[in-house]
Amino acid sequence: MPRFGKNKSMGVQAKAVLKKYLDLSSRHEEKQEQSIKGSKSTGKIHGIRTYDKYTESLKKAGEWLQRNHDLNHLDQVTTDQATQYLIMRRITGISQKQLDTDRVALQFLIKEQKIERILSLVKPSKSSRRYTQEQIEIIIECQTSKNSLATRIASEAGLRAHELLTIRRTNEMKPSLHRVWNSERFTGRVKGVLYVVIGKGGLKREVMLSNQTAKLLETQRLSEPKNVTDRGVYYQQYYDISGGNKWSKSFGDASKRELGWSKGAHGLRHTYVQERMRELQDIGKEYMAARNIVSQELGHFRGDVIETYLR
Numbered sequence: 385m386p387r388f389g390k391n392k393s394m395g396v397q398a399k400a401v402l403k404k405y406l407d408l409s410s411r412h413e414e415k416q417e418q419s420i421k422g423s424k425s426t427g428k429i430h431g432i433r434t435y436d437k438y439t440e441s442l443k444k445a446g447e448w449l450q451r452n453h454d455l456n457h458l459d460q461v462t463t464d465q466a467t468q469y470l471i472m473r474r475i476t477g478i479s480q481k482q483l484d485t486d487r488v489a490l491q492f493l494i495k496e497q498k499i500e501r502i503l504s505l506v507k508p509s510k511s512s513r514r515y516t517q518e519q520i521e522i523i524i525e526c527q528t529s530k531n532s533l534a535t536r537i538a539s540e541a542g543l544r545a546h547e548l549l550t551i552r553r554t555n556e557m558k559p560s561l562h563r564v565w566n567s568e569r570f571t572g573r574v575k576g577v578l579y580v581v582i583g584k585g586g587l588k589r590e591v592m593l594s595n596q597t598a599k600l601l602e603t604q605r606l607s608e609p610k611n612v613t614d615r616g617v618y619y620q621q622y623y624d625i626s627g628g629n630k631w632s633k634s635f636g637d638a639s640k641r642e643l644g645w646s647k648g649a650h651g652l653r654h655t656y657v658q659e660r661m662r663e664l665q666d667i668g669k670e671y672m673a674a675r676n677i678v679s680q681e682l683g684h685f686r687g688d689v690i691e692t693y694l695r
Contacts, residue, residue, distance in 0.1 A: 387474045394446030397458045402492060427492075440641070441489035445469050447489065463497045467488040470502040477519045480504040482644025512695050513558060513651035514658055516640075523638045531634040533600055534626040537623075541591035541598045542656030542682050543581060545649055548627030549612055549619040550582040551601070555624075560588045566680050568673075572663040583683035591681070601625070657693035 407428035429435045442458065443672040448469055449455040455465070474483055480503065489498050520539050524532045534548050557580040559565060570592045577598035578590045604624040612621050614628030614677065626634065632649040639646035657678055664674035684690060
């Protein structure tokens with residue numbers, strides 16, 4: 385295996401390592417020949433998407449090992465280090481499919497010893513769409529700045545995709561006056577900054593962002609609002625962040641790429657509900673009272689509506 389210069393990025397190294405295994409001839413023809421000859425697999429990579437997938441896995445592994453083991457060359461990776469990386473990955477909620485992909489990619493670096501299969505600790509439930517905070521951070525880290533900020537905002541405030549396009553300061557837009565708002569909304573959270581978004585049916589409601597996220601949002605303030613279209617609906621946007629279908633796709637793609645699965649961007653609302661219910665009950669709120677508070681924070685006015693988020 386070639387020795388790489390210290391300044392070569394892990395992405396460049398990963399491509400160089402795997403390039404010699406790339407063979408775009410038919411995988412099925414190879415299997416047929418193996419069957420006829422009774423030979424073993426050549427270990428070639430027959431698809432460009434598979435090559436890209438393994439390259440990304442090696443890049444991430446190399447970057448982690450660089451941070452945690454001061455390793456600058458992929459050809460220095462040991463079996464023990466590869467196993468440590470895989471163990472770290474499973475703790476963050478990586479699917480079995482993604483863990484297997486990472487292991488196979490690392491095996492291209494280590495030919496003399498087999499890397500044992502690591503079993504995923506988290507098997508996503510078909511009934512729950514909740515993301516853990518660790519999983520959300522993993523997704524945020526691999527998105528573009530506009531999409532990552534949108535993910536952070538949606539996560540903190542439990543927003544729908546299109547609501548990201550409508551966020552406004554409270555001195556510019558007020559909550560809908562035809563509704564009676566629960567005075568205990570946001571109870572149990574560290575005081576942050578209130579904004580207003582427009583939800584289903586044109587309902588305007590307050591949402592709360594942490595001070596840090598609000599500061600980031602204000603750095604993206606547009607000098608003049610702009611008109612945008614999402615799924616055939618027109619919005620007036622005051623901040624240069626992602627939202628709507630574009631953001632939803634980014635989130636889903638990043639989730640599949642990083643975790644090996646996706647529950648959709650709407651899963652962030654499930655996370656919000658479950659965390660808020662726990663927060664409120666931890667400070668002594670009865671279940672029904674907590675449910676009614678969280679329901680309004682999401683833009684609903686019947687507590688039973690959010691039961692589906694609690695599975």
